[in-house]
Amino acid sequence: MKVLQFTKEYPPNVYGGAGVHIEYLSRELSKLMEVEVRCFDELNIDLEHLKVTGFTATTKNEITVDKKIASLLKTLSTNINMNLDDVEADIIHCHTWYSHFSGILAKILYRKPLIITAHSLEPLRPWKREQLGNGYDLSSWIERTAIEMADAIVAVSEETKEDLLKYFNLDENKVKVIYNGIDLEEYAFTEKKEVLEKYGIDSSLPYVLFVGRITRQKGIIHLVNAVKYLEKDIQVVLCAGMPDTDEIAKEMKDKVDEMNQAKQRIIWIPEMLPKAEVIQLYSHATVFCCPSIYEPFGIINLEAMACNTAVVASAVGGIKEIIVQHETGILVPLEQETTAPFEPVDGERFANDLATAINRVVSDNEMRKHMELKSRERVEELFSWSSIALQTKKLYESLL
Numbered sequence: 001m002k003v004l005q006f007t008k009e010y011p012p013n014v015y016g017g018a019g020v021h022i023e024y025l026s027r028e029l030s031k032l033m034e035v036e037v038r039c040f041d042e043l044n045i046d047l048e049h050l051k052v053t054g055f056t057a058t059t060k061n062e063i064t065v066d067k068k069i070a071s072l073l074k075t076l077s078t079n080i081n082m083n084l085d086d087v088e089a090d091i092i093h094c095h096t097w098y099s100h101f102s103g104i105l106a107k108i109l110y111r112k113p114l115i116i117t118a119h120s121l122e123p124l125r126p127w128k129r130e131q132l133g134n135g136y137d138l139s140s141w142i143e144r145t146a147i148e149m150a151d152a153i154v155a156v157s158e159e160t161k162e163d164l165l166k167y168f169n170l171d172e173n174k175v176k177v178i179y180n181g182i183d184l185e186e187y188a189f190t191e192k193k194e195v196l197e198k199y200g201i202d203s204s205l206p207y208v209l210f211v212g213r214i215t216r217q218k219g220i221i222h223l224v225n226a227v228k229y230l231e232k233d234i235q236v237v238l239c240a241g242m243p244d245t246d247e248i249a250k251e252m253k254d255k256v257d258e259m260n261q262a263k264q265r266i267i268w269i270p271e272m273l274p275k276a277e278v279i280q281l282y283s284h285a286t287v288f289c290c291p292s293i294y295e296p297f298g299i300i301n302l303e304a305m306a307c308n309t310a311v312v313a314s315a316v317g318g319i320k321e322i323i324v325q326h327e328t329g330i331l332v333p334l335e336q337e338t339t340a341p342f343e344p345v346d347g348e349r350f351a352n353d354l355a356t357a358i359n360r361v362v363s364d365n366e367m368r369k370h371m372e373l374k375s376r377e378r379v380e381e382l383f384s385w386s387s388i389a390l391q392t393k394k395l396y397e398s399l400l
Contacts, residue, residue, distance in 0.1 A: 001034070001090050001393075001397070001400070003034070003035055003036070003092075004089035004091070004093065004106070005026055006092065006095065006099035006102045006106070007019070007022045007038075007094075007095040007099050008096055008098035009022060010022060010023065010037055013040070013043075015242050015272060016119075017180065018095050018096045018117075021119065021156075021180055021299070022039075022095050024385045025389060027050070028385045028389035029393065030049040031049070031389070032389060032393050033049070033396075036050075036052075036053075037051070038055060038082045040056070041054045042056060053085070055081045055082045058077050058080075066133065068131070068132055068135050069133065069135060071132070072132065072139070082102040083109065087109075087110040087112060090112070090113075091115060092113065093115045093116075095119060096119055096120070097139045097143040100146035103146055107149065114146070114149065114151050115153070115399070116153050116154070117153075118147070118154065118155050118160055118164055119297070120294070121163055122143045122144075124167075125294060128244075130245050147164070147168050148168055148170065151399050152395060154176055154395070155296075156177075156179060156180050156296050156318060157179065159296070159321070161177050176395055179297065179318075179383060179388065180299050180388070181384055182302040182306050184306060184379065184384060186275065187303050188306060188307060189283045189307050189308045190307075194280070196281070199237075199269055200267060206233065206235065207234065207236065207285055208223075208234060208287050209239065209287070209288050209289065210237070210288075211240070211278060211282075211303075212239075212290075213240070213243070213272075214241065216248065218290075222293075223351075224256060224259060224266070225348070225351035226351040226354040226355040227259045227266060227355075228259065229352050229355030231359050234358070234359070235265045235267060236265065236267065237267045237285070238256070238266065238269065239271075239278065241270050241271040241272045256268050282303060285309050286310075286361070287309070287312055287358055288300075288304035288309045288310070288311045289312045289354065289358060290304075291313070291332075291350075291354055292316060293316065295316050296318050297317070298313070298322060301323060302322065304375075305328060305376060306379045308372040310328070310368050310371035311323055311328065311330075312354065312358050313331060313332065314333075314350075315332060322378075324378065326367075329361075329371055330360065332350070334350060
């Protein structure tokens, strides 16, 4: 059996959870079958049972349309080029709407079964219009078309499955829940601390850590708003880069400047760091915070838990299936309007609730040590990539 994976991201060009997913899933699947990956950017990797090829858009030298529209059209052009190499695989598997058009073409042109992994859903990400403009309507159409014509859909959590059935016209039997995973050897506690020194983090004081992109979805602004409610000796380390838009980048900078002027201790690392450095930050964080307002799964929580770190996170999406309340961390309720699921009803209260939970974890050493131990145990028990690859292989076989 051979599978062809279509994806926008592949290492070293990874900026989100879907990129992490495809990196490890393709590696584990290659131990079970032939795997070909077609991705964006210029890549050419040829390993035993795993071949990765990068593709780019075909454009003229001068582009005169709005940059948001140009970005979408380049995405479609790349998707078309990904199909110019013959498809010899038995199964087509697509990740995120950025690659879904390539899957649509491959299913129609090459008559191959199509699987879509729903890492997130456009109907639940209306803030994407800030980033994509009218292209949001196009991304939504592509996603809907691909999902509704797919032979099977992988939901990364039970709540994502519920969302798929709510927002799309689907046969429930086509939707299979397969969680994301974690490399338990790579993500583990380390004694190394040179990264803390590099970025001016005082290892003698507690710190709360955020890791992720600067986007509405990740709720980072709510964590920054929570800083004023934290105990004074708690440092806040924001490992946050790749803003969706110039506007949210400015909003983030203004918020951080405001808090620092009030003598709050925020250390902002405005870039996506290498894994080895992030693992050091996870390992020595007193608490990891995931304030997402929408999160189909939330791999970053697994990464922190695998490094023996307690987690405070918003009680949304797949996060509720990862964290056991008061056992591996604290889930903070996020009340939302049904008409605006991307914002809390009372942002100030949510920020206060986040801070209250963080203060509690920091101050209660006995509870925190228990959470650190149980966090690692939980990821070891449920979230190994080898198990996820076997479940995925079984799904492939069911379609052949």
